[in-house]
Structures are given as structure tokens and as C-alpha cells.
Amino acid sequence: MQKPFFDAPFPDASVSDIDPYETNHLEDPSEFHEVLRRSGPLVWLTHYGVWATGRHRELTAIFRNHRSFCSSRGVGLQDFKTEEPWRPPSLILEADPPEHEKMRKVLSSVLSANALSALRARFENEAEQLIDRLLGAGEFDGIAELAVGFPITVFPDAVGLTQENRNFLLDYGNLVFNMLGPRNEIAARAAARAEQAVPWIAKQCERQNLADGALGSDIYRCADRGEITEAEASLLVRSLLSAGLDTTVIAIGNMLRCFADHPEQWQILMQDPSRARFAFEEALRYASPVHTFYRTADEDVEVSGVRLNEGAKILLNIDCANRDTDRWPDANVFDITRRPGGQAAFGVGIHACVGRHLATLESEVLLQILAAKVRRIELTGEPVPDANNALRGFRELPMKLTARDP
Ligand code: OVV
Numbered sequence: 001m002q003k004p005f006f007d008a009p010f011p012d013a014s015v016s017d018i019d020p021y022e023t024n025h026l027e028d029p030s031e032f033h034e035v036l037r038r039s040g041p042l043v044w045l046t047h048y049g050v051w052a053t054g055r056h057r058e059l060t061a062i063f064r065n066h067r068s069f070c071s072s073r074g075v076g077l078q079d080f081k082t083e084e085p086w087r088p089p090s091l092i093l094e095a096d097p098p099e100h101e102k103m104r105k106v107l108s109s110v111l112s113a114n115a116l117s118a119l120r121a122r123f124e125n126e127a128e129q130l131i132d133r134l135l136g137a138g139e140f141d142g143i144a145e146l147a148v149g150f151p152i153t154v155f156p157d158a159v160g161l162t163q164e165n166r167n168f169l170l171d172y173g174n175l176v177f178n179m180l181g182p183r184n185e186i187a188a189r190a191a192a193r194a195e196q197a198v199p200w201i202a203k204q205c206e207r208q209n210l211a212d213g214a215l216g217s218d219i220y221r222c223a224d225r226g227e228i229t230e231a232e233a234s235l236l237v238r239s240l241l242s243a244g245l246d247t248t249v250i251a252i253g254n255m256l257r258c259f260a261d262h263p264e265q266w267q268i269l270m271q272d273p274s275r276a277r278f279a280f281e282e283a284l285r286y287a288s289p290v291h292t293f294y295r296t297a298d299e300d301v302e303v304s305g306v307r308l309n310e311g312a313k314i315l316l317n318i319d320c321a322n323r324d325t326d327r328w329p330d331a332n333v334f335d336i337t338r339r340p341g342g343q344a345a346f347g348v349g350i351h352a353c354v355g356r357h358l359a360t361l362e363s364e365v366l367l368q369i370l371a372a373k374v375r376r377i378e379l380t381g382e383p384v385p386d387a388n389n390a391l392r393g394f395r396e397l398p399m400k401l402t403a404r405d406p
Pocket of ligand 1: 090091092093094176177238239240242243
């Protein structure tokens with residue numbers, strides 16, 4: 001296969017010919033992170049003709065400058081101005097102010113911590129049953145049984161989806177995130193796997209398929225009030241279904257791995273389960289589920305002394321920035337007692353995750369109940385990484401839980 005090559009836009013640019021989308025780099029990003037760290041604030045990737053940064057300072061500066069660095073040209077490798085997106089763009093993720101603001105207001109209100117508080121008791125109930133079952137299970141796959149097993153019930157219930165075919169949500173989320181990268185083998189496999197999921201998702205977004213009193217119908221009630229149209233409501237439900245499941249599955253899987261590897265941190269949490277929320281935040285920092293989003297320079301702009309031309313794509317490597325020792329001198333230590341404010345796993349600025357309260361509620365509840373019932377989380381085999389063009393997590397996590405003394 002002939003490799004494309006893009007010359008740097010100016011002669012003294014920092015350049016690298018590493019391909020971060022090769023399977024080995026997706027499975028283990030340490031070499032790519034090393035390139036990002038030693039190449040200065042921004043490095044030109046000759047393989048794709050894009051800029052990249054993994055530094056916390058530049059990443060947050062670019063996320064915060066949504067005027068120069070737009071989202072409406074896509075937040076993946078593809079530029080929507082020159083290439084047709086694979087689906088109608090998201091009204092919130094792939095939009096700029098002022099259009100973005102209206103949609104953001106709707107989802108913020110539907111997904112506010114206050115609006116979600118009624119879900120806690122149901123989540124707790126589900127987590128208790130699941131963990132009791134797994135405590136009697138011996139060795140099991142922590143991804144299938146726990147990282148998928150918990151959210152695959154509570155999330156679609158919260159949105160108000162049918163019981164049938166919920167696994168299509170995983171196929172669809174997997175496709176959406178993989179399509180943020182190049183059209184490689186991984187994206188092709190994701191597309192083949194999601195063939196049935198794509199029309200199924202469109203159907204679940206229709207009003208008549210969403211249970212009353214759940215989050216999906218809450219979005220439609222904003223249409224009733226004239227805040228958005230019904231067509232917009234449908235696409236906002238699609239956003240929920242695109243971003244709401246795979247992300248939390250991977251976050252929970254990564255968090256389980258963190259605690260299996262750091263039993264002393266598990267001890268700290270067991271002694272004080274009220275730390276669960278901070279522990280989740282620290283796990284997000286240490287093992288960030290979304291590794292990459294892009295922005296597009298919508299005008300000529302300078303970042304840390306590097307000139308970017310209008311139309312330049314910038315790869316923002318979140319998991320690298322969250323391990324930046326300029327930001328946290330001990331960034332490579334998993335420490336649930338730190339206050340990881342400023343961690344970028346939910347993004348930064350006007351596009352920061354609007355579903356974070358729901359993700360946090362799910363993870364916090366699961367972690368609190370685990371902490372109350374489980375003395376030890378241990379791996380019983382090698383974790384199997386899952387190569388994804390935008391997500392970093394595991395496909396399998398062989399593990400075992402040991403009960404606390406009654
Ligand atoms: C992959 C992703 C993240 C966040 C939002 C959406 C998708 C969306 O479809 O709005």
C-alpha cells in the first residue's frame with residue numbers, strides 16, 4: 001500500500017511520520033505520546049497532513065478558543081467542508097455558536113445533575129444485584145459482565161428505549177467513534193458490524209419509540225415548548241445514543257483496570273466510599289476513554305508560536321494531555337486522593353461533555369456499591385486492548401472479585 005505523504009506547511013515545522021492509527025499505536029499509545037511530548041507544542045503528522053498536540057496547555061487553549069478552532073467542520077480527521085460526512089452532522093458535537101448554543105441548552109437541562117437525581121435509586125438497585133451475582137461467579141470478563149453489563153441496562157432504561165436489540169447501541173457507538181479517524185480496516189470492520197444498528201438507531205430516535213417520563217421524551221418536550229423542532233429533537237436523541245454508552249463502558253472498564261493494578265487505592269476507597277466521585281475523575285484522567293478529537297482552524301491562527309493556516313486540522317490527544325507532567329508533576333501516578341481538576345477527559349470549553357452528570361452518576365453508584373461489597377479486584381489474565389480510532393479501552397478484562405467480610 002502506498003503511503004500518503006504531506007509536506008509540512010513551513011520548513012522549520014516539527015514533523016513526524018508516525019501513524020497514530022496503526023493498530024499497535026492504538027493498542028499502546030506510549031510511542032506516539034513520546035513523539036508528541038518531545039516534538040514541542042505542535043507536531044505536523046506527514047502521514048495525514050494534520051497538526052497534533054498532546055500537551056495539556058495547548059490542548060486546553062485550542063479547546064477553549066472555539067472561535068478560531070471550529071467544530072462544524074467535523075471533530076474527526078475529515079473536513080466536512082471538503083468531504084461529505086457519513087451521516088447528517090450532530091447538531092451539538094459538530095456545530096458552532098450560535099446554533100450550538102440552542103442545542104446545548106436543551107441537553108444541559110435534560111441532563112442536569114438535578115434532573116438525573118431521581119435515577120440514583122434505580123442505578124443502585126441494579127448495581128447491587130449485578131455485583132452480588134458476580135461475587136458468586138468466580139472468574140469473569142469484566143468488560144462483558146460489568147463494564148457493559150451495568151450501563152447496558154441502566155442507560156437505555158434512563159433514555160426510555162425498548163428492551164429489544166440494545167446491543168445495537170454498542171455497534172453504533174463503536175462506529176461513530178471509529179469514523180472520527182481515517183477510513184482504515186478498523187473503521188471498515190465497525191461499519192460492517194453496525195449495518196443493522198444504523199437504521200435501528202434512527203428508529204429509536206422517533207418520539208413514539210421513547211417511553212414517557214424518560215430522557216428521550218424529555219428532549220421531545222423541549223420541542224413541544226418550541227425550543228427546538230421535532231426533527232432537531234430526533235437528532236439530539238441520536239446524540240445521546242451516539243455518545244452515551246460506549247464512553248461509559250470504556251470508562252468503567254478502564255477504572256476497573258486501574259483498581260486491579262493499584263490495590264492500595266482500592267483500600268483507600270473501601271475505607272471511604274464517599275470518595276467514589278473523585279476516584280472516577282482520577283480514573284478518567286489516568287486512563288482517558290476518548291483519546292482523540294480534532295478541531296479545524298477556521299482562520300489563520302497562531303498557537304504557542306506555531307502558525308496554522310485556515311483549514312488546518314489539529315489532532316488533540318486527550319489521554320496524553322492528561323498525563324502531562326508539566327500540568328501534574330506526578331501525572332503518571334494513579335492517586336484517588338488528588339483533586340484532578342483540569343483533567344481533560346470530558347473535554348474543555350463550550351463542547352465539554354454535556355452527559356457528564358449521567359456518566360458520573362453511573363460510575364459513582366457502581367463504584368460505591370463495589371466498595372461496599374468487594375475487598376479485592378484482581379485480574380486473572382491479560383487484558384485485551386480494543387483498537388479504536390477515537391476510544392482507548394479494553395475488549396476483554398479477565399477478573400475476579402472477592403467479597404468483603406460480612
Ligand atoms: C462521538 C460523539 C461524541 C459526542 C456527541 C456525539 C457523538 C453526537 O452525536 O452528538
